[in-house]
Amino acid sequence: MILNNPFAILAESVPSILLQSFVILMVGLVIIGTLVDIIHKKNVKYFFNNAKKAKLSATKELSAGEKITVIAKTVATDIATTAELGAGKRRIAHVLGMYGTILFWIASAVMIFCYTSSDQITPTVWPIMWHVGAIMTCVGGYWFWLFLRVDVLAEAYPWYRIIKADLFVLALLACATFGLAWSYTQSLNLENRWDDKVFLTLYIVSNLILFGGVYWSKFAHMFYKPGAAIQKNLAEADGSRDNLPPPADAPEQFGLGIKRETPKHY
Template identity: 60%
Template sequence: MITTNPFAENVLNIPSYAIQGFLILMVVFTIGGVILDMMHKKNVKFFFQNAKKMKLAATNSVSTGEKVSIVVKTLAHDVATSAEFCGVTRRITHLLGMYGTIIFWVASAVMIFNTSTTSTIYPMLWHIGAIMTCVGGYWFWFIQRVDVRAEGNSWSRIVFADLFVLSLVGTSTLGLLWSYFQSANSIGFATLFFVMFIISNVILFGGVYWSKFAHMFYKPGAAIQKHLAEADGSR
């Protein structure tokens, strides 16, 4: 199971070009959703306006080399290690979900576009990435949703902002179930979970505009802007 490319021998015998087209469509959905989100919330406009204000308020001159260094350090520390989360367990769940998702998506793309020549390492990474995403996602959802509990709401309360996490975990879970039943030659269950896997991907990437997906791009930008402001004295 773990060393087999599930896309190459999918239970519905969908040709590779169709799956590749589906992947490209999901990328288009993602880009379109992020653009619409930026237009609606005007985050980019806010960043540029804030950058102008900080430039006027700056008391120190920061060279280009220093700025590049700050950007690299921010990405390596704040983003790569989820440093904004103070709690250790909260950081672990976020890192599991983040890196698990990256591994899962990259391995998916490689396997989909190289169905006949995929190395066994990519199916292994695909399954490991999915498991990491599930562990991080379920850990967060069932144990760490202290924000909604503090407000007197149940952990099961779902709003649009939760769409990204739920569809992400759902996609990984359904992918694992599809792969398992497909490798076990259980055609009925394999078909069921494969169809649900496709639907969950449509919800995940088609729902970018309503979810927190675009938030992943804003947070690094805000962190970089914060450290640049601290360096030039405008903060």
């Protein structure tokens, strides 16, 4: 199973061009959904206006080298390792899910566009990357969904409580889960059995929901958050601090209540 390219097997009954067109359609849906989100919610406009306003209160002019250093540090810490979450389970779950998804998507694109012809042999690295990525996504995603979500961990809501903001993570988990199930049942060579076809259908539907629901989910946040993190660190470096006051030069006083339980409220 883990060494097989499921898309190459699928291409024996479905033209490769349809598989490739589906991927292009998904990319198009992401672009359209993100643009609609930008226009309707005006996130980018707010971001640039806030950056322009903060620049006026800067106390230091950053050189090009200093800006590059800040950006590189932000990419290496806040973005690549989600440092904003601090050390702990939540950060590990996010890193597993993030890199698992990246591997899953990259391997999918490579196998669909490069290795679905009957005369091409798929290097084993790509199916392995696809399956490992899906497994990492499931481990990180289900760990987060069942145990680490704020409304489950800190607010005592049941794990099965679903709101619109959960669309992204649930659709992503569905893609990885049904993808693995489809690959497994496909590898069993069930001939005309229904099993692999059902999971393939669910895999397709979950992809449509994931990439077609960008406007209603948190998918677009993947594009906003890196920019916001870079702007935040640049603002701290030039002294503007996004128009926020500097930290108070005084000891932190939380009262005795802080000792009653380990802080876990976000």
